[in-house]
Amino acid sequence: MKKLFLLTFIFLLTFVNSAFAHTHIESSSPGDGEVVKEELKEITLTFGGKLEQGSTFTVQNSGGEQVAVENITIADNQLVGTLSSPLENGQHYVKWDIIGADGHPISGNFSFTVELPVSEAPAEETTQEEQVEKQDDTNEEVQSNVEETDVETTNEEKTEEAGQSNGSSDAMPIIIGVLIVIILVSAFFMLRRKK
Structure with a gap:
């Protein structure tokens, strides 16, 4: 009985870890809360699992205006988008919507600040x-x-x-x-x- 309980617990732990591996963002460039002091050309989001087609993200400035992001590509567990023009100084918000390997849609957001020399x-x-x-x-x-x-x-x-x-x-x-x-x-x- 103890062996069965232990095997069930290990199976559930492994299943939960593999099932929710993609549910969180592992890292981003720029990172959450980062202060960017150089001109930014692209934004990269890295997730804990493989991404499916249809995964995307958007960027907004502090005034709520959407910033143009071109050529968002999906490469395994990464989303990479190219900025069409330099970002203005101030806070920017990234909202991501992904589809995990199991087909579940997941979303989240983070922010960073641009402080380029005037x-x-x-x-x-x-x-x-x-x-x-x-x-x-x-x-x-x-x-x-x-x-x-x-x-x-x-x-x-x-x-x-x-x-x-x-x-x-x-x-x-x-x-x-x-x-x-x-x-x-x-x-x-x-x-x-x-x-």
Whole structure:
């Protein structure tokens, strides 16, 4: 009786272990709770038993938006999916749904955090601000040059007008003198005729 009980117990223990070997996830890359500091190209889930076709997983970001995972492949006890684009910083949730070798569907989930170094976006913004300031300075210089040119043109025009008016005022006494001479000559000839 003790032998039968012992054999039954060993059989049940072995059967339970083999039956539930696939029910848990053994490991993942990235792991549950892991902080990823480099760009992630793929996610790998390793299970305790062989997986059947139809096993899959999805990834969501902290906002609940689904992240595109391409080419999810099943290789014996592994699910491997390729990420179509780099993950944003923050927490991400992986939900897996597998079909074990015995045909039973099993699901579960885990999460990891992405903390990639922040790119030098503020420096680029500063550069853009500097470019805008340089452009403004250039525009001000151009405007200043245009105003100076306008002032020079106005001064030249005034100088020309002044020169013309000076020329006409210089010629005025000569014209008056010529007119006086003509009047005097005419008066002289008129007086002479009368005699």
